[in-house]
Amino acid sequence: MVTTASARHIERINSFFSALLFTQVTDMAGSSLFSLLLPVVVVAFASSFAAVARAGDGSLTAGFTRVPLKESQFVVQKPYDVSLADRYEFAGGVRRMWVFATDKPTSATHPGGARTEIKINIEIYTSGVWQFEGDMYVPAGTSGASVMQVFGAAAHATTLMLHVYGGNLTYYHDLSRVVAAGVYGRWVRLNVVHDVAAATVAVFADGERRLSAAGQGGTAHYFKFGVYKQSHHDPSHRMESRWKNVAVYTKR
Numbered sequence: 001m002v003t004t005a006s007a008r009h010i011e012r013i014n015s016f017f018s019a020l021l022f023t024q025v026t027d028m029a030g031s032s033l034f035s036l037l038l039p040v041v042v043v044a045f046a047s048s049f050a051a052v053a054r055a056g057d058g059s060l061t062a063g064f065t066r067v068p069l070k071e072s073q074f075v076v077q078k079p080y081d082v083s084l085a086d087r088y089e090f091a092g093g094v095r096r097m098w099v100f101a102t103d104k105p106t107s108a109t110h111p112g113g114a115r116t117e118i119k120i121n122i123e124i125y126t127s128g129v130w131q132f133e134g135d136m137y138v139p140a141g142t143s144g145a146s147v148m149q150v151f152g153a154a155a156h157a158t159t160l161m162l163h164v165y166g167g168n169l170t171y172y173h174d175l176s177r178v179v180a181a182g183v184y185g186r187w188v189r190l191n192v193v194h195d196v197a198a199a200t201v202a203v204f205a206d207g208e209r210r211l212s213a214a215g216q217g218g219t220a221h222y223f224k225f226g227v228y229k230q231s232h233h234d235p236s237h238r239m240e241s242r243w244k245n246v247a248v249y250t251k252r
Contacts, residue, residue: 069247074118076088080110117224120132128196131192131250133190144233145230150192152216155217168183
């Protein structure tokens with residue numbers, strides 16, 4: 001995947017070589033020198049494109065170790081009174097989760113709101129640097145839902161929540177702290193980096209750092225993603241998010 005920042009760099013490279021080709025065509029059209037130079041220009045452009053694409057793909061996870069995940073470690077939490085197929089679908093590598101504002105919680109005794117979320121059931125981490133990565137898609141109309149969490153904190157439940165309100169991805173329900181604008185109907189690559197010792201969390205959208213925030217303390221953390229109804233800013237009746245290429249990395 002080529003990030004937004006990488007794409008801009010590729011565009012600059014493309015503009016440079018386009019100008020160079022135009023100069024060659026204008027000045028040397030029909031000459032044998034132009035015939036010799038054209039393959040060199042093409043190869044140089046292709047090499048630059050490939051190098052930028054590679055840098056955009058792995059720079060955020062460089063130095064991290066990928067945590068092996070089995071399918072059984074993607075644990076779906078859903079309203080207790082409906083079947084899994086009524087709120088979750090996994091097909092073609094895409095995990096689709098939806099919930100209604102009137103849905104029941106995950107159990108009859110659970111105090112939380114309506115949700116269909118996946119808990120990544122790895123070790124509950126207490127130290128080190130951990131990174132969540134995934135491609136997220138939110139259909140138009142979904143609003144008032146948490147779509148990703150870093151669970152665990154000292155004073156409350158989470159270190160980080162990313163919410164969707166009116167097509168924007170925000171830090172909790174703070175509409176002034178937009179992590180990604182206009183997320184409806186498109187895939188967005190999210191990377192969330194939690195440094196436990198430094199007590200920091202950073203969020204990248206399509207390869208660009210869009211949020212830096214303080215950690216919330218706590219001694220036990222894990223990642224969740226999906227849809228979880230919130231009580232702020234008029235949540236929609238139906239909420240949905242889709243995910244693919246979800247991975248977890250660590251650096252200890």
